[in-house]
Amino acid sequence: xxxxxxxxSPAVGGVMYAASAAAIVYSSVKTKxxxxxxxxxxxxxxxxxxxxxxxxxxxxxxxxxxxxxxxGGILLCAMxxxxxxxxxxxxxxxxxCLFFADGGLLALGCNIFxxxxxxxxxxxxxxxxxxxxxxxxFKRITVAAIISVIIGLQLGSLGVVLETLASGIxxxxxxxxxxxxxxxxxxIGLVEGIVVSAILCFVWKMxxxxxxxxxxxASIDKAISxxxxxxxLAAAAVIVGGALSLLASSNPxxxxxxxxxxxxxxxxEAMGDVHDSAASVQGSTAFLPDYNFSNADEDSxxxxxxxxIVGGALxxxxxxxxxxxxxxxxxxKKSAIARADD
Amino acid sequence: xxxxxxxxxxxxxxxxxxxKSSRVHALHPMVKLISTLLFVVIIxxxxxxxxxxxxxxxxxxxxxxxxxxxxxxxxxxxxxLALPFALLAGISNILFDTDTxxxxxxxxxxxxxxxFISILxxxxxxxxxxxILVAVTPFNQLxxxxxxxxxxxxxxxxxxxxxxxxxxxxxxxxxxYTAYILRSTEHKGxxxxxxxxxxxxxxxxxxxxxxxxxxxxxxxGYNSLASRSKVIPLTGSDIFYLAxxxxxxxxxxxxxxxxxxxxxx
Numbered sequence: 267x268x269x270x271x272x273x274x275s276p277a278v279g280g281v282m283y284a285a286s287a288a289a290i291v292y293s294s295v296k297t298k299x300x301x302x303x304x305x306x307x308x309x310x311x312x313x314x315x316x317x318x319x320x321x322x323x324x325x326x327x328x329x330x331x332x333x334x335x336x337x338g339g340i341l342l343c344a345m346x347x348x349x350x351x352x353x354x355x356x357x358x359x360x361x362x363c364l365f366f367a368d369g370g371l372l373a374l375g376c377n378i379f380x381x382x383x384x385x386x387x388x389x390x391x392x393x394x395x396x397x398x399x400x401x402x403x404f405k406r407i408t409v410a411a412i413i414s415v416i417i418g419l420q421l422g423s424l425g426v427v428l429e430t431l432a433s434g435i436x437x438x439x440x441x442x443x444x445x446x447x448x449x450x451x452x453x454i455g456l457v458e459g460i461v462v463s464a465i466l467c468f469v470w471k472m473x474x475x476x477x478x479x480x481x482x483x484a485s486i487d488k489a490i491s492x493x494x495x496x497x498x499l500a501a502a503a504v505i506v507g508g509a510l511s512l513l514a515s516s517n518p519x520x521x522x523x524x525x526x527x528x529x530x531x532x533x534x535e536a537m538g539d540v541h542d543s544a545a546s547v548q549g550s551t552a553f554l555p556d557y558n559f560s561n562a563d564e565d566s567x568x569x570x571x572x573x574x575i576v577g578g579a580l581x582x583x584x585x586x587x588x589x590x591x592x593x594x595x596x597x598x599k600k601s602a603i604a605r606a607d608d
Numbered sequence: 609x610x611x612x613x614x615x616x617x618x619x620x621x622x623x624x625x626x627x628k629s630s631r632v633h634a635l636h637p638m639v640k641l642i643s644t645l646l647f648v649v650i651i652x653x654x655x656x657x658x659x660x661x662x663x664x665x666x667x668x669x670x671x672x673x674x675x676x677x678x679x680x681x682x683x684x685x686x687x688x689l690a691l692p693f694a695l696l697a698g699i700s701n702i703l704f705d706t707d708t709x710x711x712x713x714x715x716x717x718x719x720x721x722x723x724f725i726s727i728l729x730x731x732x733x734x735x736x737x738x739x740i741l742v743a744v745t746p747f748n749q750l751x752x753x754x755x756x757x758x759x760x761x762x763x764x765x766x767x768x769x770x771x772x773x774x775x776x777x778x779x780x781x782x783x784x785y786t787a788y789i790l791r792s793t794e795h796k797g798x799x800x801x802x803x804x805x806x807x808x809x810x811x812x813x814x815x816x817x818x819x820x821x822x823x824x825x826x827x828x829g830y831n832s833l834a835s836r837s838k839v840i841p842l843t844g845s846d847i848f849y850l851a852x853x854x855x856x857x858x859x860x861x862x863x864x865x866x867x868x869x870x871x872x873x
Contacts, residue, residue, distance in 0.1 A: 364738060372652050436700055581666065
């Protein structure tokens with residue numbers, strides 16, 4: 267359920283960035299306090315790499331702009347504990363974003379939140395840990411893994427739905443969106459839950475100390491800590507969200523509004539008549555006048571549309587020519603240097 | 609699964625490009641990071657119907673790829689991975705946003721189609737910008753910039769290690785898979801009931817190997833703090849590059865070049 271940049275507004279992206287950054291800093295501090303943190307690094311890295319490989323098996327969910335695949339958060343938590351698991355998950359997501367174009371750069375905050383923060387800091391301490399802590403055995407591991415993976419994926423995909431709808435770029439109605447996302451992730455969750463429980467049972471049989479140490483590890487999961495995390499996240503989200511929604515709300519376009527405000531409208535008005543007449547020309551000829559296509563004069567609208575398309579094609583061609591020219595010049599320079607060397 | 613080894617090479621192919629030398633490669637990594645972020649944020653800030661205004665931004669990837677000698681084949685193959693998501697996401701816009709935006713000849717074009725094309729195009733631009741950043745910036749320089757931005761050290765170290773251990777893990781997986789296939793001649797591929805123990809075994813084996821790798825690194829004096837490279841000074845060309853990217857990008861955001869042209873001509 268990696269989200270792409272194309273369906274996200276900067277405001278939503280920014281809010282989720284703040285929330286995820288707060289969660290990462292919190293987890294880093296928690297992990298550092300653990301005296302065995304350094305010994306754990308190879309395990310954290312290898313389980314991270316494992317989740318990365320497992321997520322390579324993915325498919326697209328029609329109409330939603332996000333992918334369906336294994337989450338891996340609960341597996342990481344069971345092996346590492348909540349805070350180190352979040353760090354591993356976040357690192358995996360950043361690598362996927364940078365090197366594999368899986369999940370956008372702006373959407374990174376959303377992705378870390380949906381796939382990392384929700385299973386690691388919410389589902390694991392509230393569901394997995396209480397079940398398993400009563401005494402580890404195969405049955406408890408299986409039940410806890412399946413339930414928490416399913417709930418984690420459901421919450422995560424719900425997060426995708428809410429973030430995408432809040433961005434307002436897709437036309438998909440909320441009902442249809444949820445109907446597309448939730449059942450698919452229920453199926454994925456069931457399969458992933460079974461696989462995760464099989465892996466955990468195997469690891470527990472072979473190396474019980476790994477699971478035991480993650481359970482008894484740093485006292486991160488006390489109810490108070492979780493509350494603190496949630497409060498910190500909420501505070502960060504409200505602050506950034508408030509600031510950004512000021513830019514985004516009730517204006518056709520936040521950045522333009524901000525520029526107008528900072529540029530002191532006086533300057534713009536000073537242009538007087540010239541500006542007015544230019545504006546009237548623009549209003550009648552522009553390709554997308556205020557994004558509302560005027561239906562007053564269809565012929566002229568069609569005419570400008572064609573000119574827009576021709577202009578666009580010309581721009582593409584010009585960009586292509588620029589690229590070819592730079593490449594040829596570079597090649598010529600290189601061959602000249604090579605000849606000089608001979 | 610048989611081609612795991614080629615997959616491993618594929619994973620690190622983009623990074624191999626970053627060791628080339630060109631003017632773009634030589635720029636300060638922080639400057640490249642900032643300009644990429646600015647580019648992506650500006651692209652995303654456009655309204656969903658503003659396809660035409662996005663077109664001039666295509667100069668950014670084209671010029672940078674030509675300057676850095678990044679092959680289009682690698683870039684397009686990577687970008688294609690992101691395309692299905694955008695494609696399927698955009699389709700809902702075509703289906704639900706059917707009001708006619710304008711008419712070309714006798715052919716009505718809906719708002720949905722405009723936003724569909726704009727989603728595809730902005731996906732390409734954002735993905736290309738990020739891939740170019742990685743193709744022209746060595747991995748360790750990138751992570752050093754994260755440290756300079758005060759990202760938690762343990763997180764950055766983990767980030768570096770996971771990236772390296774993907775190779776270790778895939779290597780183990782490849783060896784294990786070959787062994788499994790050789791011993792199970794009756795079935796093709798991995799059986800579902802062996803999935804759990806196969807994955808568990810893979811995890812434990814890679815863990816053991818990762819620990820040996822890490823201990824070997826430690827014995828040779830590895831220390832994440834010490835591994836920081838020297839601070840790279842900002843040069844005139846860095847500042848020129850930043851200005852050369854951010855000015856046009858910001859101007860294109862503020863002014864509608866399309867409107868300006870129609871107003872002038």
